[in-house]
Amino acid sequence: MPASSTLRDRRRLQTGREIQSATLRLALREGFEAITTEMIAAEAGVSLRTFFNYYANKEAALVGRRPEIDPGIIGWFEIASGPLMDDLFEALSRHLDDGHLNRETIRLISTLLERSPELVPIFHASLQKLACQIVSLVTSRLGETARPEAELLAELLSHALGHAIRSWSQSDDMSESEITRLARQHVEKVGALIGYGGEAPSR
Amino acid sequence: MPASSTLRDRRRLQTGREIQSATLRLALREGFEAITTEMIAAEAGVSLRTFFNYYANKEAALVGRRPEIDPGIIGWFEIASGPLMDDLFEALSRHLDDGHLNRETIRLISTLLERSPELVPIFHASLQKLACQIVSLVTSRLGETARPEAELLAELLSHALGHAIRSWSQSDDMSESEITRLARQHVEKVGALIGYGGEAPSR
């Protein structure tokens, strides 16, 4: 049974989402820089102090709370013995299948990012937690000696996933399960660029 | 002749460095969280207001001001016609050869990062400006359609460079010109992981 069985847990989740939603609504209406934490708290119907109980700052409220990769998935990965990339993307697929991704919310975020590109670094930073977990996965497979490469690979995968999720939010005819497929395509294109050169096209 | 010909420019550079140095000194002595912008300003011998004329916040002062890639290098890249990776790393080599890298400063930063891993994201964020410039280089070569891959590749390269620079600061017998060589090695290992699989070792 998930941790959301108790009323308290459900409310906490709900309030977190309500604050994020309020932040997105206000940011789209007034511009992110123009809004204050007090406004957000008022819009979400909580006290300022409660706002800070949920998020460390405005930026965090924009991104919302992203759950960690389920220990069950990590356990599966450590047992799996396929090619590294196959197992990694399978683990990411299962993670996304948890259903904690709200298309409408991501769509709002994407809209905001297009209107205010200076916010993009906030979202890049929010991928760091995922990247960190991917590093754990990769080093559990390749050993500590491969940590430098694991960190680079994790950076690559998390950003590819972020990009794919934004693509998914934009096109209604893309299923959730295609996110990792798209991410993998991009990663493999990068692999080709690294591996085979990519000479300048004749002009 | 560089832009540092005039006294004013030299002073601006000098003050910027002095503030960064003061920030590092204090952060190593007291811990980054424990110090205030007022302390930094006092230690650097400037007013608080001047501190904010140089850096937007404490974090930026820690990283210092990183110069952009010289337009001359960008021009060279756009004319070059070798394999993409060769030309990219050559451009990065030339950029680093500008000599704006102070080993002792980087060493202090590395020490600080080991003692306070929670600061690592600050440095990751500081690589974003470089990543952005790499995106420009890559799309100038491959065209706008390759932007998604260009962004991933840029992320990869900038992080690889960041890692290599930290390695360089730690070992006295590593020359500055070997930074890009090391970065490239790591990138190619990642390429191998992507391209050829990297099966789980038998246990």
Next chain:
DNA sequence: CATATATTTGCATGGCATGCAATGTTTGCT
């Protein structure tokens, strides 16, 4: 229902960051 455990809230505090206008310094020109 009673108790233990979480959560929300208000208040007080101190750091962060910016605009503005006054003052001081450098530059380039005559």
Next chain:
DNA sequence: AGCAAACATTGCATGCCATGCAAATATATG
């Protein structure tokens, strides 16, 4: 050298950000 324009530094005032603490409120458990 002397002057005016451009630029840099500073103090002050202001308002937002973020946290600790303790009282009040809500939920869980038995």
